[in-house]
Amino acid sequence: MLVYDYDNDTGGVLQPDVAWAAVHTSHCVCGGSRAIGDHTEHTDITDWKEWTETTYLPKEAGSYYLTQNVEISEAWEPADGTVLCLNGHSITNDTRAYALRVYKAKSDSQAPKVTIKDSAGGGKIINGSEKAGYRGLAISGDGTVVTLTSGVTVTGDYAADVQNGGKLVIEDAAVQGVTVGVAVWGHEADETGISTLEIK
DSSP, rough: OOOOOOOTTOOOOOOOOOOOOOOSSSBBTTTSSOOOOTTTTOOOOOOOOEEEOOOOOOOOOOOEEEESOOOEOOOOOOOTTTTEOTTTTTEEEOOOOOSEEEEEOOOSOOEEEEEEEOSSOOOOEGGGGGGGOEEEEEEESSSSSSEEEEEOOEEEEEEEEEEOOOOEESSEEEEEEEEEEEEOOOOOOOOOOSSSEEEE
16 A cells, blocks of 8 residues: 655645555554654564454564454453554454453553554444443553554543553544543552553
């Protein structure tokens, strides 16, 4: 896929983003050479892995891109260091479980950091087709970070919950809830840390 930008000043078409044109062979998590917030330096990921399954998602850390829509029946709990490109596709969970859950258990020494992006446009994480009480994304645990970038959309009745010291970073992405977009909670009595939402 070639991605072109229209230049409003000259009325011409800019050069295609070379990294995007490489189609997951080697490009930065932002999709190419775009500056988003304080993301102005780019590091290419060269080991993108094709994900072809349609009923479950990877549990091992790595950089993946979807080749088709995925329908899951329980929350996806990706490993620390996972990068997933929706590649224009959707992840749907039509149960009350979260579609995406990233958390640090009390016994874990490492807080997971996960990035979800979309280089093709139209990629979504959907829970329950936005039915009442259904949630798209849960982030929990001190130091746990989920970054949504490059056009990703997360939907649900409650689109995203951030609690117990977790952090949600939104860079050129959308979180759309019917009742609540992003709910940022405090922490349980035996937890520490401040839950945060950062929009770039």
